[in-house]
Amino acid sequence: MRGYVFQFREVFQELPMLLDGAITTLHISILTLIFSLIVGIIGALCRMSRLGWLRVPATWYVEVVRNTPLLVQLFFIYFGLSQINIDVSNYTAGLIGLVLNNGAYLTEIVRAGIQAIHKGQFEAGYSLGLSFPQLMRHVVFPQAFRVIYPPMCNQFIGIILWSSLVSTISVHDLALRGKELASTTFRSFETYAVVTLIYVAMTLTISAALKVIGYRVFRRPA
């Protein structure tokens, strides 16, 4: 470390650019959470289905996604789509990759949430003459969401951190802005230190906010 002088001034001058990247990161993370929750609900219903042609593909989807790296999935989608001449923006390709990845994790979270509900609830619903969609909509999901919420929040924090990988397919998120800044200022260490701290600040703030929301909504610590 001798002889090296830390200089944060150039990095702080470009802070608005980094924050702009942070907004892209948040943007893609929130969209990922919403879409992957939808994938997760469908996936969980398929995984728990008695019909083999629904259950088996859903099970393999979860196993394959959870046992391969996100980076490889992103490359597979990004370069693969261009190989078969489907033209999507980098952002869309990144979003598809993140949604497919997190959809598998949310499938497991939603499944655990539904399985946590007592069997009597299902039986009571059916005996009241509710159809399967009605049962899900009015009985199961309102209760399951309470169980799903805490791991879903953790998953969201994970999404924010893992979304940094979309920088490798040139989505201008916080990580890529940091990389560009590092290569223009030659202050690599300082830049990445600041970028890392922005990530830490974002995740700590958001997880605290989600805890408060969970407490308010469910009247108990999430």
Added chain:
Amino acid sequence: MPQYVQDRLNIYDAILLLQGLGNTVLLCVSGLGLGLVIALFVGLARASRSRFLSWPAAMYIEIIRDSPLLMQLYLIFFALPLMGLQVPIFAAGVATLMVNSSAFMAEIVRAGIQAVGKDQLEAARGLGMNYAQTMRHVVIPQAFRVMIPPGVGLLIGLIKDSSIISVISYIELTRVGQILTEKTFLSFQVFGIVAALYFLLCYPLSKLALHAERRLKVSG
């Protein structure tokens, strides 16, 4: 299409893929092995009653768990030369995986230590053991058993995370995939094979973790 592009994969590409797989395993095993050593100390400090030990350990764990691995990689990759250390990229990759896994492992160590009953500690003290002896002979052997299922889970995560080391051009499996894609333009096939190789590595481990967890539950 440029002249150097081949339209299919050959046997040399297959060998390259296997070498990449070997390097991935090497990276993960070294990263986890070294990470475990750090994690033992950090986990003990985290479980300690002294705030001077537990707070810095908690900070270390929080910062690493709340920042992206990619940033940790860049920080380490660019920080080591600042400290006058010219290390090969392999060392930077191992250091990153070591630091990252140590934080997650430390929490597993802490949970393992805290799972050991208080009466065990009292019994050890009653036998006249000091803190180090208690840890060495009583707590850690028992904690280790509880640590195995989440530890295997961590290894799976690490194998997947090690794909990120490809961004500093270390020739592991994902980087081999990138090289072959540039050579053949067969992205679907190449990354399909790469993903399949990762799957072959991780899937048995995830089944093993599940099995270990079930056995632990049965034996209490």
